[in-house]
Amino acid sequence: MINAVVVNSALPWVALLVPLIASALIVLFTQRARDLSALLSVAAVLVSFVCSCLIFGRANIGAAEIPWINLPGLLRVPLGFVLDQLSRTMMLVVTGVGALIHIYSLGYMRDEAGKSRYFAALSLFIFSMLGIVLANNFVMMFIFWELVGVSSYLLIGHWFDRAAAADAAKKAFITNRLGDFGFMLGILMVWGATGTVVFGEMLPRLGQITANPSFLTICVLLIFCGAVGKSAQFPLHVWLPDAMEGPTPVSALIHAATMVAAGVYMLVRVGFLVQASPAALHVIAWVGTITAVMAGLIATQQNDIKRILAYSTLSQLGYMIMAVGLASGEAAMFHLFTHAFFKALLFLAAGSVILAVHHEQDIWKMGGQGRNVFLTFVTFACGTLALIGCPPFAGYFSKDAILALALQRDPLIFAFALFTAFLTAFYMVRLFVVVFLGKPRTPEALNSRESPTSMLLPLVILSLLALIAGFTFFARHFLPLPDETHSIAPILALGAMLIGVALGVFLYRGRNEDPLNLTALRHRFYFDEFYGWLIEHTQEFLARVAAFIDRWLIDAGAVRGASGATWSFGAMLRLLQVGNLQAYAFLFGLGIIWVIYFALFR
């Protein structure tokens, strides 16, 4: 595209700021008026969506830049936007899926006491996410990156009086901080080498880093740390399944469609840097692969409907990161694009089921929901087919793009990716069969009722998108699509999928309990246990040692040293023996003046 004339417009700023304003208004004024709060929030995201559409239609749009920190010659951090096709498409995805989930929340959170708080945090999230998408420099991206983290903290911990939710929120924030630590180091290093944080200014100076391959690799891997945290990749993936303690619409919006995709988006945004280091790419590809397989395996043995979907999100994010590591930002973004629709759909449909069976999330306590909640059943089926990569649903195209890429670049990674495709089909069919087919296993499941329209409408729209988003005629308007390669990858993928489906149906049809019992998978490979042990034996141990030293060595020693060795105070205290703090303080003031007088003027 030729950037002939860039016309500055207020639209990007409006799209960004309206959700923030809505959030502030809710916090400050409409806490008590819960429905008004919801309305404000929904209106704000709709305004953002309309702005995003308008921006999408105008290729030559730009926006004014505000200096945030500007010390000429030292550091310049502007608040400015990148408005290329990548960010304009992401804006549409974020505000579009966001708007649907806001509408869905109207139904799902209808009688919630903390509704105002919920919608304020949701609006704050949309603001932060748009900020990541639009940022034209590393620091601004980091700002919104952290803000996304805090809105996710607020939403996971929405039911803060539940211990599990409160712990999950804390865990999510701290795990993300861990990744951000690396991210910030990476930003510092890139800045140290190039002297700028603005993406556009970095490009011409890139030679200063690329001349030093090992340094470049370190930079890219540190920046990748940020993505590992936010996109929940191995080994920082542990927060995402726990994040399911938040309300289900939040799981759909933040922990499936948008926030967790931010890591992938960021890597594509700085693709010029990432792709310059083959060694780093190799690491990235393998981290993605490990995450995809590991999460797929764990998903096969979980019983909580939302956790199964969470692990499948991890697995799909693994695919995207794998694609980034295979040096194809296009394939990664394509899968991000389609995944946003069908995964949001799956979560929302799951939420609809959960609501129908009175907040039960154990799949073994459902069953036979195909009859009771028919529309939910149909839309969930669409989501499942898209996720397992069944043609002609969207997931088929985007996943095949990654598989074909893997086959071309690295056969071993391809083998793992293929295995993951099989796992995906297997655990999704397991979930589907156990929840929707067979007979209801509890009274609640027997008497479940369909959800309100405000919840079903987003399901239907997302189902349509899950169907068509993968077709070239649709997707090419939004993204540069990966080149089509003719290989046997799609056939193998279809084969793997069919085996997974067959196995899933064979094992789980008509069952009332899980015929498999794989302890390691049940316990999620013991990651949480291991981290708990690690923290206890490093951080907590060091903290206790430090506290001991501080109390019994430094404090005790210093106090004794101070009182023993200082002639002036020792003498004064002995001399005066007033014991009265006021009198002492007064004398002290006098003494000081006396000392000054003699030291300086005599």
Add this chain to the structure above:
Amino acid sequence: MLLLITLVPLLAALLIIVGLPARVTALTGAIISFAATLLVYLGFNSARPGYQFVSELPVSADLHLNFALGVDGLSLTMILLANIVLLAAIWFTGEIDRHENSFYASLLLIGGGAIGAFASLDLFFFYAFHELALIPTFLLIGIWGYGNRRTAAWKVTIYLALGSFILLIGLIMLYRAVPVEARSFDLRVLQSAKIPAAAQSPIYLVLLLGFGTLISLVPFHTWAPEAYASAPAPAAMLHAGVLKKFGLYGWLRLAVPLLPDAAQRWSNLLLLLLLANIIYVGLVTIAQRRLDWMLGYSSVMHIGYIFLGIASANALGLTGAALLMFAHGLSIALLFAITGEVRKRAPSLDFDALGGLANRMPIAAFLFGLGAFAAIGLPGFANFSAEIMVFFGAFRPGFDFQHFHFLQWATLLALWGVVISAVYMLRAYRRIFFGRPTEEIEPPPTDLGLSLRFPAALLVAVSLFFGMFPQGLIEKISPAFRAYFQR
């Protein structure tokens, strides 16, 4: 104008001692001073170098004593901070059961003393005003404190008195080291003096010891958590938020411009100490099991970041350090204020005894959350913009691919503190405000009243404003530091 800002709190203190109604007089004084500060802030011309709003009043020609006040961007920022925190601290002071007048007068003396120290252009008054502010701090802890207050009061008195005494010796040494023709108490003259490199080291070390004790640099920090745990909330707000910044301010004002060679020579020592402040004290903070102690230690930890900015020895890091002093003052004041309110309502501040307070005190929980996130450097709050400048300022100088020097390694290590502070802050927040109450508190704690929301909102709003638009303060602060490196 500056005279007004400095003297109104002191005058109000005097009137209260004489017998005027304490709370009304104190609030009026603080508001007048705050309003005048705003006028100075708006009237300050960032483009003009040097001090502005200068007013001089010769006291004694023989002794070269000259009561001179003036502000540059740095002192203006600190005076703004002092006024905001003073106003909030007075507002948060509720009913005092005994010697109410003395309590309010003490607060005003701390505030007025701090403002005077920041505004003084004369070394003598710079020091004397700080002493004036220190004494009421001891009294507030000793008379109105909590827990083991007498021990805490004695400890803080010994530490700080000793610290200021050593500081005095250091200042005298500094004064004597200046060539005779530039020897003056006037900071404007003194600042441009040159001290021979060989003479700098002893002065530097004595000042480090003196200022270091005042600002709780490791290993002279153990007075701080104990003092803040025992102090009444308004005293903790004023001391941790404002008065402790005096030491840092003095360091920026005197040690940085006058002792550059010694700073270079001893930079590794300083870096080790500040890393101890961040990492070691950070770990100690994690191990704390009481809210007030944890906050006390966290404020010690943050001094490390400010010193990192100072150690960077360039205008970016120094401006960041100054901004962080401002930002940290606001956030720690807010945290101590809310902690004080919790203390009034709950039986203890032990993590094990508290839980689920967010249900009973949603506003307090919300405000504490804002303060906590500000303190751990969440973007949007001034703390973040300051920390960014500190990290960038400390990392960039002398960048070399092959070889990182100690300052850069220190920056990377210091960044780990960002994770540590998230751990202890969120853990404490989880324990106290989230979850279910570990035991029912009788009577059930009530939320903050409407009138207390104003001072809290003031602290939050200022932090948010300069978090989103830090450039306003950066423009004012940075010229002073740029001038340091152009001589």
